[in-house]
Amino acid sequence: MSTPAVEFAGVGRTYPGPPPVRALQPADLIIEQGQYVAVVGPSGSGKSTFLNLIGLLDTPTTGRYRLDGIDVGQLSEPQRGALRGRRIGFVFQAFHLMPHRTATENVMLAMLYTGVQHGERAARAADALASVGLAHRVAALPTTMSGGERQRVAVARALVNRPSLLLCDEPTGNLDSATATAILDLFDDLHRTGVTLVVVTHNDDVAVRAQHVITIRDGILEERRYPTEARP
Amino acid sequence: MRVLGRWRRPHAVPPARISTRDLVREALAGVLQRPARSTLTTLGTVVGVATFVAVLGLTATTGAQISKRFTVLAATEVTVEDIAADADLEGPPFTPDAESRALAIDGVDQAGVYWFAGSRPVGRLPMADSAKLDAYPVVAASPGAVLAMRPTLAAGRLYDEFHDGHRQHVAVLGQAVAQRLGITRLDTQPAVFVDGVPLTVIGIVADAQRHGELLLSVTVPRATAEDLWGPPASGDPTRMIVETRLGAAQVVAAQLAVALRPDAANRLRVTAPPDPRSLQEGVAADLSALFLLLAGICLVIGAVGIANTTLVAVLERVPEIGLRRCLGARGRHVAAQFLTESAVLGTLGGLAGTALGATAVVAVAVLWEWTAVLEPWAVLPAPALGTLTGIVAGLYPALRASRIPPIQALQR
Known part of the structure; x- marks a missing residue:
């Protein structure tokens, strides 16, 4: 049996306040390598807290979290940062691209802190951009790209370090429906190649593409599983 | 899960x-x-x-x-003054050959003695009542002293050793004095009466790089002044002005007192400019x-x-x-x-x-x-x-x- 990508054992998060707010109730969770998981829930339910914890942007107040078998609770903050840079890829609703840098330079940025030699970065960035269908736009600036293209650049940046986990926060939130569908098709393709995907969304059209759906209500994690044949 | x-x-x-x-x-x-x-x-x-x-x-x-x-002006000027406790008792501070003694020192370009001969009534005409005339400072200066003051002439010439040696009644006016007296040209050989004594004006000084008071004074040869008004009063001691070559002021100053009065060097105070450097x-x-x-x-x-x-x-x-x-x-x-x-x-x-x-x-x-x-x-x-x-x-x-x-x- 392979090591799960994500293991939560009683992981919870309480903000000290005052008054203290229990944003995420202690929960157990395993996401296997290669799974495609959607996280849904209303605003204020704890989705962002879950995303921050799983993305190593925040630390749990209770429980233990293992990423790729590594107990992150035993890591220092710099080690958690290094692990985040190497093992997790982020895709944001607002793309977070550097407007003055080309698509290639934006993707290369992901390798800046991971020890990849400068000469190797351009080639890997070009490969990543080609894998998301942007081989013809490597020299384009984000300001000259469509929303879909920008999000593809962001996906390429998230994938270029070959992460264990691709975390997407409302990845289609700023896109029209046709472009959103194209991005979701891309995620399906990535899933088929074995990438582990966790997509936080409030859009059911996005959630139904996933193998598993985790619902968060009032800080409590629940799981729904879509039968493969029921997926649209 | x-x-x-x-x-x-x-x-x-x-x-x-x-x-x-x-x-x-x-x-x-x-x-x-x-x-x-x-x-x-x-x-x-x-x-x-x-x-x-x-x-x-x-x-x-x-x-x-x-x-x-500083170097071209102040740094080339050395002055010597008498600091005797009683000048009347001890005699004149500078010997008659003081200028030639000073000029014998290497580095000296000009040297001469001068003193303030008092404020005296000056007019264009002899007047019985001198109180009605304006008084102007009279400076008695040897030709070397006048040259050392670096005057610029507006008209005429400066007096020389001949005028001084022969005690000629000549004067050089400062431009301000000349204007007050209405003297604008010298080709008519104008005269001024100083204390009722006629002096031929032979030059008008437009500017003086040292001792700007020349512009407001009547300057007469040293010997003429002595002849007319006697030796300098004890309240206005005789001074010597020495112009040196560039960079020589300190060296000249060190030798000057002994060169002028080997018998009473302590009687003279030599003032050198500050070291230019x-x-x-x-x-x-x-x-x-x-x-x-x-x-x-x-x-x-x-x-x-x-x-x-x-x-x-x-x-x-x-x-x-x-x-x-x-x-x-x-x-x-x-x-x-x-x-x-x-x-x-x-x-x-x-x-x-x-x-x-x-x-x-x-x-x-x-x-x-x-x-x-x-x-x-x-x-x-x-x-x-x-x-x-x-x-x-x-x-x-x-x-x-x-x-x-x-x-x-x-x-x-």
Whole structure:
């Protein structure tokens, strides 16, 4: 049996306040390598807290979290940062691209802190951009790209370090429906190649593409599983 | 969902790192991608460093100019005065051959004695009631003394040894006196009556580089004055003025008292100008201290400008900081990047400021026909001063940037 990508054992998060707010109730969770998981829930339910914890942007107040078998609770903050840079890829609703840098330079940025030699970065960035269908736009600036293209650049940046986990926060939130569908098709393709995907969304059209759906209500994690044949 | 019951030891996680080359590359990219902002940010440093270089350059240039002036005028003048307790008892301080004794000293160009022969009524006509005439100072001076005072003539000539030796009744008027008396031309050989004694005006002095009081006086030959009004009164002692060659004043002053009165050298007080080098250094030091203070203030203002703009840039780039943190950057990586950007901006500002300051010094020197003086010690480290300013100014913003948590950054 392979090591799960994500293991939560009683992981919870309480903000000290005052008054203290229990944003995420202690929960157990395993996401296997290669799974495609959607996280849904209303605003204020704890989705962002879950995303921050799983993305190593925040630390749990209770429980233990293992990423790729590594107990992150035993890591220092710099080690958690290094692990985040190497093992997790982020895709944001607002793309977070550097407007003055080309698509290639934006993707290369992901390798800046991971020890990849400068000469190797351009080639890997070009490969990543080609894998998301942007081989013809490597020299384009984000300001000259469509929303879909920008999000593809962001996906390429998230994938270029070959992460264990691709975390997407409302990845289609700023896109029209046709472009959103194209991005979701891309995620399906990535899933088929074995990438582990966790997509936080409030859009059911996005959630139904996933193998598993985790619902968060009032800080409590629940799981729904879509039968493969029921997926649209 | 399932929970595994056993936990493995954490794997070794290679630390996030960024090479110096990448850091500089990122900083340059950050600076060059926002040229307008970068230019505005560096303006403070440009002004500060330019002021620094210009001030030091202009100080050196004007210092040299001041020194030159001091050297050619004050630094070539030596005066000798009688400090006898009772001049009437001890006799005249200067022997009749005092001038030739002084001129025998190597380095002496002109020498002569003079004294103030009192304020006396002066008119164009002999008047029985001299109280109705205006009184003017009368200076008795040997021809050498008059020459040493560096007069410029508006008309006529100066008297010479012949006039003095023959006790001729001639006078040289200061231009102000001549105007008051209505004397504008000398071809008619005008005369003035001093204390009722007629003196032929042979020259009008328009200017005197030393002893400007000549312009307001009637100057007569020494022997003539003695003949007319007797030896100098004890309240107005005789003085000697000596003009030396450039750089010889100190040496001449050291020998003068003994040369003039080997029997009573202590009776004479010789006043030499201050050493031109120490004078120059003193003036330059005073100016440098003042202007360095001003340049320092400019640099502080420049640093505050950079700090302010960099802080605003940090706040504007919070999403970028969050992204970098998501990509594995540590807080100190972010701090190093902002600090490097700030240092790059400071260095660019320092280079531009140095060029601007040097140009200003040369321009001013050309305009005033001075010799531009730019000390290497002031010009060469100036860009480094910009770098230092940038680093100091970037410290706080960099610290702020490093402390922005990625969660907060990504919420923008």
